[in-house]
Amino acid sequence: MIRLIVSRLGQGILTLFVLVTLTFFLVRAMPGSPYVEEKAIPAHVLKRMKEYTGLDQPLPVQYFRYLKNLVIDHDLGDLIKKDGVKVSEIIADSFPVSLGLGILSIGIALIIGIPAGVIAAVRQNTCVDFACLAAAMTGICLPSFVIGPLLAATAGLGLKSLNVAGWSSMSDWILPSVTLGLVNAAYLARLARGGMLEVLSQDYIRTARAKGASESRIVICHALRGGLIPAVAFIGPAFAGMISGSFVIETIFQVPGMGQHFVNAATDREFFLIQGLVLFYGFLIVGANLLADLTQIALNPRLRNA
Secondary structure, three states: OHHHHHHHHHHHHHHHHHHHHHHHHHHHOOOOOOOOOOOOOOHHHHHHHHHHHOOOOOHHHHHHHHHHHHHOOOOOOEOOOOOOOEHHHHHHHHHHHHHHHHHHHHHHHHHHHHHHHHHHHHOOOOHHHHHHHHHHHHHHHOOHHHHHHHHHHHHHHHOOOOOOOOOOOHHHHHHHHHHHHHHHHHHHHHHHHHHHHHHHOOHHHHHHHHOOOOHHHHHHHHHHHHHOHHHHHHHHHHHHHHHHOOHHHHHHOOOOOOHHHHHHHHHHOOHHHHHHHHHHHHHHHHHHHHHHHHHHHHHOHHHHHO
8 A cells, every 4th residue: 555655656746747847848849928018128138137037048057947946945036027925825816716616516427427427327227317417428528618618508598697797606606516526527427427337247246146135225325336437537637627628617717726827827828827827737647547446445445556
């Protein structure tokens, strides 16, 4: 168990190092410059600005300087176009909003997707199974930028108590959370159904049925632990993606989360903000995958010796 955790942590640190390195050089290979303005900047002013941010140095010097600030000083850097504004402050201000959206969305996805997949597996090849499969396939095929405006146009305009923009009250949370949750609920339903079908075909399930165990006891006590492993493996990275990668939903419903900064940073060529957001997102992915692995081990003790 401890060896597995240490191995996963080592892989995570290596992944973050590669991610930081690739992001550093890729953002600097982007066309354009962060100093492009409508009005031409005098040469001496531009020189001083580059000296202040360190962008006048060769790329290897910038790279090792960034690593030193990151590892030793725990500093993600400052915004290039806003003096004194740190990347860590931007993340700290927007992360709670994205975290709240992610928690609500994953809760909706679990409440809808897991029961739908389990019921579909138990009622295999029936009308209930076909209906669940059709709904899940529809949710997979319809992207969030289609579901979001549809919900905003129908529920938001039809139900005056629901707001279609903002994040200031509880009524603002419903539509973006439901939109993001429905998309992931579709994947969870498919994974839960597949995992449950595989487990329900095992010999020990047939033995339990032969001993006269009720169907509900078989599903709850014997099949769920193994059948939900594929869904659990999906939940970890999906939750991290909901927190940091939901910029489409945040744009549609005007949610002031982290997603908006991904787009703005790329547009404004804010190198340090892009690097900080990518690193933070990678950290969330590594942490979520580790939690998913530990949850799978708890559900299936045979994985402890893997």
